[in-house]
Structure formats: structure tokens, C-alpha cells
Amino acid sequence: MTTPGQTVGPFFGYALPYAGGEQLVDRSHPDAIRLHGTVLDGAGDPVPDALLEIWQADGAGRVSREPGSLHRDGYTFTGWGRAASDRTGTYSFTTVRPGATEPGHAPFIALTVLARGLLDRLFTRVYLPGQDFAADPLLSALPRERAETLCAATDPEGLRFDVVLQGERETVFLNHD
Amino acid sequence: MSDAATQSEISAEIDALAGRGGAQPKLDYPPYRSSLLRHPTKDPQHADPETIERAVPVFGHRDVDPLEADLTIQHRGEPIGERIVVTGRVTDAAGKPVREQLVEVWQANASGRYIHKRDQHPAPIDPNFTGVGRCLTDQDGWYRFTTIKPGPYPWRNHTNAWRPAHIHFSLFGNQFTERLITQMYFPGDPLFGLDPIFCSITDQRARERLIARYDHELTVPEWSTGYRWDIVLGGREQTLTEAE
Numbered sequence: 001m002t003t004p005g006q007t008v009g010p011f012f013g014y015a016l017p018y019a020g021g022e023q024l025v026d027r028s029h030p031d032a033i034r035l036h037g038t039v040l041d042g043a044g045d046p047v048p049d050a051l052l053e054i055w056q057a058d059g060a061g062r063v064s065r066e067p068g069s070l071h072r073d074g075y076t077f078t079g080w081g082r083a084a085s086d087r088t089g090t091y092s093f094t095t096v097r098p099g100a101t102e103p104g105h106a107p108f109i110a111l112t113v114l115a116r117g118l119l120d121r122l123f124t125r126v127y128l129p130g131q132d133f134a135a136d137p138l139l140s141a142l143p144r145e146r147a148e149t150l151c152a153a154t155d156p157e158g159l160r161f162d163v164v165l166q167g168e169r170e171t172v173f174l175n176h177d
Numbered sequence: 178m179s180d181a182a183t184q185s186e187i188s189a190e191i192d193a194l195a196g197r198g199g200a201q202p203k204l205d206y207p208p209y210r211s212s213l214l215r216h217p218t219k220d221p222q223h224a225d226p227e228t229i230e231r232a233v234p235v236f237g238h239r240d241v242d243p244l245e246a247d248l249t250i251q252h253r254g255e256p257i258g259e260r261i262v263v264t265g266r267v268t269d270a271a272g273k274p275v276r277e278q279l280v281e282v283w284q285a286n287a288s289g290r291y292i293h294k295r296d297q298h299p300a301p302i303d304p305n306f307t308g309v310g311r312c313l314t315d316q317d318g319w320y321r322f323t324t325i326k327p328g329p330y331p332w333r334n335h336t337n338a339w340r341p342a343h344i345h346f347s348l349f350g351n352q353f354t355e356r357l358i359t360q361m362y363f364p365g366d367p368l369f370g371l372d373p374i375f376c377s378i379t380d381q382r383a384r385e386r387l388i389a390r391y392d393h394e395l396t397v398p399e400w401s402t403g404y405r406w407d408i409v410l411g412g413r414e415q416t417l418t419e420a421e
């Protein structure tokens with residue numbers, strides 16, 4: 001009886017993105033990092049009409065129960081953010097590195113991907129760089145080169161994570177059912 | 178656009194794929210041309226949800242003004258078109274209401290035109306209608322919007338392609354994994370069978386769950402007509418194995 005999904009379509013840009021959506025913390029926060037990257041299609045071309053949402057624990061691995069993601073007060077960490085890709089297919093969030101929510105597992109940011117041309121939302125995870133793949137149930141269940149599509153790279157501003165919708169280097173997308 | 182398909186070519190493709198997917202849209206669905214390079218080719222990887230994925234972001238009255246649920250009062254004047262109420266209940270697959278959770282909608286105006294700058298359809302913009310609304314569900318999972326019935330609109334998937342009238346919905350459930358973005362349709366739309374987005378849910382009974390029902394009990398005398406549309410989140414695996 002589950003209600004089926006449908007594409008977000010081309011016209012969400014005036015409805016879903018909002019001011020401050022991509023700022024889970026202020027840039028001046030001592031632990032602030034940038035999480036950014038490009039959304040790419042099967043031809044390797046940037047996807048300029050994608051919408052990304054992240055949901056994550058704070059640095060200590062705590063899950064926020066605070067409202068306020070749509071009207072941020074600059075102090076409360078809600079753990080959730082939304083950013084549209086721009087003309088060059090790039091997106092950017094300001095956030096903190098999450099702590100792990102289960103002991104021994106690799107910490108990650110949960111990511112939802114929506115786009116025109118994509119008929120349903122996709123789930124994936126953005127793992128922090130330098131994880132012990134063997135210790136994590138998901139990373140160890142995947143061939144090394146597939147697991148690597150889930151790992152952000154360190155860059156001077158923080159973390160870089162590209163979303164590849166299709167092809168050789170296709171991101172691993174998840175089914176939680 | 179010289180190689181654009183005709184409607185009958187697209188309809189033949191839709192027919193050939195009928196019943197080939199499941200109760201969710203088929204991501205690899207060539208009749209929807211924009212999906213060609215944007216669908217994953219590898220099977221999704223199963224992952225047991227971790228604590229963060231079993232939780233969900235919290236939205237509250239700081240996030241949403243109750244007036245945002247009425248799309249007809251956002252400007253000085255009354256928008257043109259058929260005023261409607263759209264309401265229903267959001268539950269999870271176990272039947273548990275999704276309480277105090279965010280529902281977002283966006284839609285074209287009565288003539289099938291979006292405010293979005295990329296919408297090139299030469300139909301009039303209504304200065305009194307933006308077509309964006311939000312609300313929080315109540316303690317029992319109910320949402321309610323007052324709006325204008327959207328018009329169908331042309332798009333460039335193929336020659337003479339038209340979308341059935343629809344309202345886009347964005348929903349959060351009781352868990353992050355229940356996130357849903359979808360579209361609500363109106364009963365009896367003649368464009369259903371011609372539309373590759375609607376038909377990408379190749380199970381006919383499943384896609385009919387996206388069609389609201391006219392409900393005279395919701396119609397407000399001398400004011401608006403009423404539609405009921407209930408939403409069930411999560412539990413996708415169960416849906417596939419259901420003996421319907």
C-alpha cells in the first residue's frame with residue numbers, strides 16, 4: 001500500500017531550496033567544514049538540476065532532535081540541510097564532521113539525491129576519509145572500488161564528494177528495506 | 178528537437194514496458210527521455226539502517242507558519258481558478274501516523290504555468306498565485322492545503338507531450354529512510370495513459386495510489402471543492418511481495 005515516488009521534476013527550484021538550507025553550522029563555527037562536489041550523469045556531464053539533502057549526527061555522534069532547519073538561528077545544530085546543484089552541477093554544504101552513531105562503525109553523513117530525470121529519490125552515505133573498511137558492515141560488504149565511491153576525499157576546504165548517477169564510477173546507492 | 182518522438186511512438190514504448198517494473202517507478206524508463214543518463218545501472222546495495230537513518234529531522238512551528246498551508250492568500254488578490262482543499266493522512270507502512278512532520282507542495286497555476294524561470298509555457302502567470310505551500314501534519318498525521326486546481330502543461334519529452342495536472346509533494350516519515358518525493362494527480366485525467374512519468378510506475382494499481390479522490394464531504398459550501406489523498410511511507414519491500 002506504499003505510495004510510489006515520482007521525479008522531483010524541473011521546477012522545484014523556486015519551492016524547495018531556501019536561504020540557509022546548505023548551512024548546518026555557521027562558517028565561523030570552529031569545526032565548520034565544507035562538504036561539496038559535483039553531480040554527474042552517465043555521460044560525465046554535470047547535472048544542474050539536482051537537489052541534495054543531508055542528515056547527520058553532530059561531532060560527538062549525537063542525533064539532533066531540534067527543529068529549526070528551515071529558519072536557522074545560527075546556534076542550533078539540527079543535523080539536516082538541503083542544497084540544489086548549480087549551473088555547473090556543483091553543490092556545497094557547510095557542516096561538521098559527524099561522529100559515529102554505532103560503536104566501531106565508520107561515521108557517515110546520510111545523503112538523499114533528487115533530480116529532474118531521476119524517477120525516485122536515491123539514498124547513499126558520505127563516509128569520512130581514511131576509514132577502516134574491514135570494521136564497517138557496509139564498506140566491508142562491497143568490493144573495494146565500489147566502497148570507495150562512498151568515501152569523501154579531503155580537500156583544502158574540507159570534504160569533497162561527487163555523486164555519479166550512472167556509469168563506471170557510479171555511486172553506490174542504498175536500499176534500506 | 179528534430180529527432181523528437183511522436184506521442185504514438187512514446188505510447189508504444191510505454192505499452193511495451195507495462196507491468197515490467199514494480200510498485201515504485203522504474204528508474205530505467207526510456208519513454209521518459211531525461212532518465213536515460215540519470216538512472217543508476219547497478220542494483221541498490223542493501224544496508225541495515227543505522228541510528229541516524231532510523232531517526233528523522235524535526236520540524237516545528239519555528240519552521241512553518243500555519244498560513245503557508247493556504248496557497249490562495251499569499252498575494253493581494255484571489256488567484257484565478259478552481260479553489261480546492263487537498264487533505265489526507267500520512268502514515269507509515271505499519272499504519273502509525275506521521276505526526277508533526279513537514280509536508281511541502283509546489284504546483285503550476287490554473288493555466289498550467291509555474292512561476293519557475295525555466296517554465297517557457299506561453300500560458301498566463303497569475304500575479305496572485307505562487308504555487309508553493311508547506312504545513313506540519315497534526316497529531317494524527319493529517320495534512321491540509323487550500324489551493325487552486327493546477328492545469329495540465331506541455332513539456333518537451335516528445336512532440337505534443339503534456340503532463341496530467343498534478344501537485345508535487347515532499348514528505349518526511351517516522352524514519353529518514355521513508356523520505357518520499359512524489360506527485361498527486363486528479364481523478365479521470367485523460368492524459369494518464371500518455372504520460373511517461375506517471376506510467377513509469379508500471380503496476381497500474383500502484384500508480385493509481387497517486388490519484389486523489391473527490392470527496393464531497395470535504396467540499397466547502399459556496400467556497401471550494403475537496404479532494405482526499407492519503408499517503409503511506411516506507412515498507413517498499415513489503416509492497417513488492419504483497420499478493421494484490
Ligand SMILES: [Fe+2]
Nearest residue numbers: 009011343345
Ligand atoms: Fe510539475
